[in-house]
Amino acid sequence: xxxxxxxxxxxxxxxxxxxxxxxxxxxxxxxxxxxxxxxxxxxxxxxxxxxxxxxxxxxxxxxxxxxxxxxxxxxxxxxxxxxxxxxxxxxxxxxxxxxxxxxxxxxxxxxxxxxxxxxxxxxxxxxxxxxxxxxxxxxxxxxxxxxxxxxxxxxxxxxxxxxxxxxxxxxxxxxxxxxxxxxxxxxxxxxxxxxxxxxxxxxxxxxxxxxxxxxxxxxxxxxxxxxxxxxxxxxxxxxxxxxxxxxxxxxxxxxxxxxxxxxxxxxxxxxxxxxxxxxxxxxxxxxxxxxxxxxxxxxxxxxxxxxxxxxxxxxxxxxxxxxxxxxxxxxxxxxxxxxxxxxxxxxxxxxxxxxxxxxxxxxxxxxxxxxxx
Amino acid sequence: xxxxxxxxxxxxxxxxxxxxxxxxxxxxxxxxxxxxxxxxxxxxxxxxxxxxxxxxxxxxxxxxxxxxxxxxxxxxxxxxxxxxxxxxxxxxxxxxxxxxxxxxxxxxxxxxxxxxxxxxxxxxxxxxxxxxxxxxxxxxxxxxxxxxxxxxxxxxxxxxxxxxxxxxxxxxxxxxxxxxxxxxxxxxxxxxxxxxxxxxxxxxxxxxxxxxxxxxxxxxxxxxxxxxxxxxxxxxxxxxxxxxxxxxxxxxxxxxxxxxxxxxxxxxxxxxxxxxxxxxxxxxxxxxxxxxxxxxxxxxxxxxxxxxxxxxxxxxxxxxxxxxxxxxxxxxxxxxxxxxxxxxxxxxxxxxxxxxxxxxxxxxxxxxxxxxx
Numbered sequence: 001x002x003x004x005x006x007x008x009x010x011x012x013x014x015x016x017x018x019x020x021x022x023x024x025x026x027x028x029x030x031x032x033x034x035x036x037x038x039x040x041x042x043x044x045x046x047x048x049x050x051x052x053x054x055x056x057x058x059x060x061x062x063x064x065x066x067x068x069x070x071x072x073x074x075x076x077x078x079x080x081x082x083x084x085x086x087x088x089x090x091x092x093x094x095x096x097x098x099x100x101x102x103x104x105x106x107x108x109x110x111x112x113x114x115x116x117x118x119x120x121x122x123x124x125x126x127x128x129x130x131x132x133x134x135x136x137x138x139x140x141x142x143x144x145x146x147x148x149x150x151x152x153x154x155x156x157x158x159x160x161x162x163x164x165x166x167x168x169x170x171x172x173x174x175x176x177x178x179x180x181x182x183x184x185x186x187x188x189x190x191x192x193x194x195x196x197x198x199x200x201x202x203x204x205x206x207x208x209x210x211x212x213x214x215x216x217x218x219x220x221x222x223x224x225x226x227x228x229x230x231x232x233x234x235x236x237x238x239x240x241x242x243x244x245x246x247x248x249x250x251x252x253x254x255x256x257x258x259x260x261x262x263x264x265x266x267x268x269x270x271x272x273x274x275x276x277x278x279x280x281x282x283x284x285x286x287x288x289x290x291x292x293x294x295x296x297x298x299x300x301x302x303x304x305x306x307x308x309x310x311x312x313x314x315x316x317x318x319x320x321x322x323x324x325x326x327x328x329x330x331x332x333x334x335x336x337x338x339x340x341x342x343x344x345x346x347x348x349x350x351x352x353x354x355x356x357x358x359x360x361x362x363x364x365x366x367x368x369x370x371x372x373x
Numbered sequence: 374x375x376x377x378x379x380x381x382x383x384x385x386x387x388x389x390x391x392x393x394x395x396x397x398x399x400x401x402x403x404x405x406x407x408x409x410x411x412x413x414x415x416x417x418x419x420x421x422x423x424x425x426x427x428x429x430x431x432x433x434x435x436x437x438x439x440x441x442x443x444x445x446x447x448x449x450x451x452x453x454x455x456x457x458x459x460x461x462x463x464x465x466x467x468x469x470x471x472x473x474x475x476x477x478x479x480x481x482x483x484x485x486x487x488x489x490x491x492x493x494x495x496x497x498x499x500x501x502x503x504x505x506x507x508x509x510x511x512x513x514x515x516x517x518x519x520x521x522x523x524x525x526x527x528x529x530x531x532x533x534x535x536x537x538x539x540x541x542x543x544x545x546x547x548x549x550x551x552x553x554x555x556x557x558x559x560x561x562x563x564x565x566x567x568x569x570x571x572x573x574x575x576x577x578x579x580x581x582x583x584x585x586x587x588x589x590x591x592x593x594x595x596x597x598x599x600x601x602x603x604x605x606x607x608x609x610x611x612x613x614x615x616x617x618x619x620x621x622x623x624x625x626x627x628x629x630x631x632x633x634x635x636x637x638x639x640x641x642x643x644x645x646x647x648x649x650x651x652x653x654x655x656x657x658x659x660x661x662x663x664x665x666x667x668x669x670x671x672x673x674x675x676x677x678x679x680x681x682x683x684x685x686x687x688x689x690x691x692x693x694x695x696x697x698x699x700x701x702x703x704x705x706x707x708x709x710x711x712x713x714x715x716x717x718x719x720x721x722x723x724x725x726x727x728x729x730x731x732x733x734x735x736x737x738x739x740x741x742x743x744x745x746x
Contacts, residue, residue: 100477100507101477101478104473104474104477104478104504105474105477105478126569127569130503131477134473162600162603165568165603165606166568166569166571166599166603167569169542169565192542195538195539196499196500196539196540198539226539227535230535230538230539233538251624253626
């Protein structure tokens with residue numbers, strides 16, 4: 001049942017069920033993020049499967065000091081061990097347990113001390129967040145890093161509203177920028193779990209790709225850090241009639257553009273999704289590596305970098321044209337040019353290739369689009 | 374350092390730090406609630422201290438099958454053991470561990486199976502909720518009971534707003550019915566933790582007394598039960614100018630009485646706080662017992678019973694009179710009589726002895742009070 005697999009120069013065994021080659025991009029992307037953190041890292045991969053992710057982290061980054069390969073499946077842990085040995089990962093530990101039980105009970109292992117936790121379960125990372133912050137609080141960590149991947153995008157992005165309340169304690173919103181809403185709901189949920197133990201979070205990089213959302217956040221202990229994070233909790237109000245949107249600490253009931261009654265999502269994270277320095281260093285590092293996905297990574301990081309100072313909520317140009325009854329869609333580059341000329345900053349977004357983010361309000365953007373008719 | 378103590382016919386040793394005689398009322402009250410649950414109960418007292426609570430539960434109620442005495446303090450566990458043996462508690466277990474670790478790790482003890490969990494820590498029960506529902510979910514419990522006491526009333530009742538967001542994920546409200554808000558915030562937080570594991574809750578009895586809030590809830594597994602509970606999440610909007618209030622699924626920005634901008638609290642539990650049958654059975658049971666606090670218990674339960682069908686938010690009559698510039702405060706009984714005569718149901722409340730709950734709106738109540746001038 002085993003096959004030999006290769007990823008970025010690493011050879012490893014994998015049972016079909018454990019290895020998703022489509023996630024190579026995600027692993028390379030994360031490995032870059034790991035590499036630009038200016039600290040020695042002891043990584044815990046909570047759902048290690050074949051171990052390829054942890055192996056790559058260790059092989060590709062000098063600052064990775066050790067990797068703990070954890071999986072609830074015995075087969076997975078055994079496979080990860082085999083692959084780690086084969087790839088000469090020196091400082092490696094292997095554990096076969098449920099992630100919550102491992103994290104909560106871990107204190108008895110005096111040597112269990114990690115400062116980078118990878119949560120990439122099947123579905124939602126929400127059920128593991130309490131355990132992460134419980135453990136890091138027990139270990140009196142001042143700083144650590146959390147990488148969380150959510151594949152339950154239907155839940156985060158407005159298709160399963162009740163499940164979103166259950167797992168993320170928030171009202172989802174299914175609109176033209178729903179993937180961004182989902183990301184912000186995920187980040188607030190992480191910050192909420194962090195705050196119970198007086199940790200604050202700073203998002204380093206947030207990625208929406210294929211069928212998953214991934215965030216890597218720096219967690220710092222202290223009431224001040226925690227309070228600061230809480231300050232980023234808010235709501236997005238959205239007008240389903242005209243596409244107007246506004247984010248803030250309060251729900252806005254009436255559309256600021258057409259006075260229609262709005263719908264809203266939240267509480268969600270209305271703060272920054274990206275850390276400028278992290279993104280810029282990831283781009284540099286990507287240029288030096290020769291990843292198979294180097295081009296796609298560069299493209300994505302460039303888009304992400306462009307989004308850094310932009311307000312929440314991107315505009316889907318196709319939907320916008322439909323709303324204003326335009327029969328053809330003008331070129332994105334032309335819209336951006338025109339808005340730039342009028343003094344508004346406008347960028348494409350990694351969330352969607354038919355959308356843009358702009359400092360201009362919807363009526364201004366529409367006016368420009370109409371002129372391009 | 375040890376003293377002999379007596380409570381309701383039970384003699385036990387207690388170190389001063391472990392025994393608060395003022396909580397006798399609370400223990401009798403809870404013991405009555407335990408007694409009217411029509412099921413065999415295996416009780417876990419997560420913060421057992423001297424053990425007096427668990428001992429009383431077992432001695433006073435035939436349906437208590439076993440008690441697990443748990444405490445993080447070695448001295449407490451040892452003391453509880455000594456007292457339980459002295460009082461001939463047959464089915465008793467003793468554990469010295471942190472409640473979260475005990476609950477999350479408990480699966481390895483094949484005999485660890487409880488269906489009534491008492492959380493009465495110092496401060497907030499919030500940090501233990503995840504572990505409770507994690508464990509009950511692992512044990513595939515269809516039904517169990519949770520008794521949670523919060524002594525952090527300053528946090529729940531509007532004095533420490535940031536701490537409330539951190540521990541209870543809600544905005545508190547410091548107004549004339551703040552203890553009820555606090556109770557509702559606590560209940561929603563419990564329901565939120567329950568929902569993550571697809572449990573729903575039904576409050577059996579909710580008590581505001583001295584410096585604590587206490588709720589006993591029935592927890593049932595299943596998506597339907599869980600969704601039903603979530604349906605009780607909402608907000609209370611309050612006008613600080615005229616005292617108007619409204620609860621519902623949405624925040625109401627403008628006062629329905631004077632059009633002033635409101636303040637709001639939540640999300641909180643806008644459903645029932647009490648179960649009619651439980652309260653009525655507790656009163657019956659109290660009549661048969663001869664508790665030292667029997668009279669106070671009867672008075673409290675009678676008030677609680679009266680509140681059952683009343684809407685959220687009680688009216689502080691003193692504040693109301695001040696607001697309408699009345700120099701003297703009419704008798705509560707007179708106000709109730711007058712409102713009754715006008716067809717409005719009005720009751721006193723166990724939350725506050727200078728307040729009442731009414732089916733009448735604030736303008737109607739004020740009109741009646743003015744007439745009693």
